[in-house]
Amino acid sequence: DAGVTQSPTHLIKTRGQQVTLRCSPISGHKSVSWYQQVLGQGPQFIFQYYEKEERGRGNFPDRFSARQFPNYSSELNVNALLLGDSALYLCASSLRWGHNQPQHFGDGTRLSIL
Amino acid sequence: KNEVEQSPQNLTAQEGEFITINCSYSVGISALHWLQQHPGGGIVSLFMLSSGKKKHGRLIATINIQEKHSSLHITASHPRDSAVYICAVSRDKLIFGTGTRLQVFP
Numbered sequence: 345d346a347g348v349t350q351s352p353t354h355l356i357k358t359r360g361q362q363v364t365l366r367c368s369p370i371s372g373h374k375s376v377s378w379y380q381q382v383l384g385q386g387p388q389f390i391f392q393y394y395e396k397e398e399r400g401r402g403n404f405p406d407r408f409s410a411r412q413f414p415n416y417s418s419e420l421n422v423n424a425l426l427l428g429d430s431a432l433y434l435c436a437s438s439l440r441w442g443h444n445q446p447q448h449f450g451d452g453t454r455l456s457i458l
Numbered sequence: 459k460n461e462v463e464q465s466p467q468n469l470t471a472q473e474g475e476f477i478t479i480n481c482s483y484s485v486g487i488s489a490l491h492w493l494q495q496h497p498g499g500g501i502v503s504l505f506m507l508s509s510g511k512k513k514h515g516r517l518i519a520t521i522n523i524q525e526k527h528s529s530l531h532i533t534a535s536h537p538r539d540s541a542v543y544i545c546a547v548s549r550d551k552l553i554f555g556t557g558t559r560l561q562v563f564p
Contacts, residue, residue, distance in 0.1 A: 386544055386546070386554030386556045386557055389551040434499075434501060442488075443488070443489075443548040443549065443552045444488040444489040444548040446503055447552070448503065449502070451498060451499060451500035454499065
């Protein structure tokens with residue numbers, strides 16, 4: 345079975361632009377979580393979705409939004425990009441809701457803001 | 459103070475050495491995860507544990523809930539073990555440590 349897939353792998357944007365990142369979970373997994381990892385730091389939680397509903401949100405501004413589709417894939421949108429949004433964005437899927445489940449991570453999307 | 463602290467931040471070892479990475483946390487948790495991140499960025503889950511000890515190949519993870527402490531041990535280390543090892547705790551979200559960068563030289 346395919347693992348968690350994320351697209352694109354790399355992306356370059358300029359300040360003020362908008363970006364959409366995509367994630368396909370492992371087949372059968374209904375929960376998707378998004379994380380931001382700035383260089384040299386551990387990942388920070390952004391969102392968790394389960395059964396197409398937002399189940400958790402981290403301390404990120406409203407410029408960050410996400411959704412989950414009926415096939416359980418997910419998109420993360422970031423508006424009005426800032427230089428500080430440059431990071432690796434990771435998606436993880438799990439069978440069920442909650443963070444005490446084994447998490448399966450994708451390879452991430454590396455976003456650079458110029 | 460971070461809720462999850464790892465030590466050491468950097469670790470260099472010779473092939474074959476026994477390695478220990480430590481994780482301390484200051485909050486109540488439902489589980490603790492050990493993760494491995496390679497230079498390309500992808501993260502692999504090594505262990506999820508809520509008590510006791512787990513072993514997978516040359517990797518051993520232990521947790522002491524009362525002392526809020528976990529350790530990851532690598533026996534007979536190998537250059538392919540070179541990576542960043544990250545501890546994360548489960549609450550209403552995953553809270554990550556900043557990672558331990560391990561380099562194993564032949």
